[in-house]
Amino acid sequence: MLSLEKQILFLISSTEGIEVKRLVEIYEARGVDHQVIRNALLRMKKEGYLCSKERSKYEITAQGLDFITTINQKPILIGKPWDGKWLTVMFEVPESERKKRDSLRSDLLQLGFGALYKSVYVSPWDYVEEVLRFAKQYDLENRLTLLKGSFIPQEQPQFLVKKLWPLDDLNEVYGSKIKWFRSEFSSEIEPLIRAPSDGLALFVRFLELGELLADLTLKDPMLPEELLDKNWLGKACIQEMQQCLRQLANAIPLQSPYRSFVDSFL
Structure with missing residues (x-):
């Protein structure tokens, strides 16, 4: 799943449902064409992540909620001790x-697995529950074997x-992104936080940074610190x-129509 789709899924999961025109309004403020948003919604509906019980209004499905919960757990692994298995x-x-098969492989890679051989994937984390859910989703329970050890x-x-x-x-990507964040992004949002507003400008920057972070966490296997070099920049960049995302979310006024989208992040 693309980072934009993941972010849209995250926004929809934070509400009881959202109208297409509201999503279009939000993303047009970021310079994203309305058709890109509509295509993303239709694609996620077709794949089972969203449903539309009312015309032009989308809700997240159980499958979508499982996906967003699993992916959002990846940053929580930072600093978690590894059992060596x-x-x-x-x-x-x-x-x-x-x-x-391709869908299963894609899900494993996004979760952080590495391909040891063709159709053999490994992870230092205990993702048994998530893998079994993937297998059930694709009706492949009888075609998988799971092992744990050294x-x-x-x-x-x-x-x-x-x-x-x-x-x-x-690590090079993290280096370039943290440089951009410290030299450009941080200084640009300071005036926005100080100035009174309806929250849209703050929310747009929240989405911009959130999409970048989502893209990074999709690519990052979130390996234990025991397996990373001392010069690893991922932890500092993500934290x-x-x-900054929490700072932006807190700055959005309580009465703003965009506040509900960030409350779950706080």
Whole structure:
């Protein structure tokens, strides 16, 4: 799922339902064409993440809520101790069910798994519940095998993770984003926070930063600190951006129509 779609899903999950015209209004203020939003909504409805019980009004489904909850848990893993065990997911899905297989692979990668071999994925975190939910969603329960344990012979974990995830490239991305955040974004929002408003300008910047953070967390496997180099910038970048998001959310007036979208973040 694209970061824009994930963010729209997050916004809809924070309300009991939202009209298309409200979403269009919000994203046109960010320079996003209304058709892009409408296409994203239709795509997520087709995939089962949204439903539309009323004309031009969308609500999140149980599947959508499961997805957004799972993905939003990734930053919570920062600083969590690792037990040294790996979860391995193995599956064999025939070509006739290729679409299901590709969807499962995509979900595993977004969750943070690394591809050890073709159709063999590993993670240092215990995602058993999430994987089983994916398998049930795609009707692949009988085609998966899950194992948990250590690698033998015991390879240095740091060498293993560099084979599975492009951490050096991701660290460069974090470096560029944190530089932009500190030199440009932070200084631009200070006048907005001080000036009285209906909250739209603040909410637009909240969405801008939130979309960037969503994109970063989708790419980041959120590995334990024990598996990361000392020069890893991900933790500092994510925590600084999260703090800024809370600052922006708090600055949106209580009476603003956009406040309800950020209350769950506070």
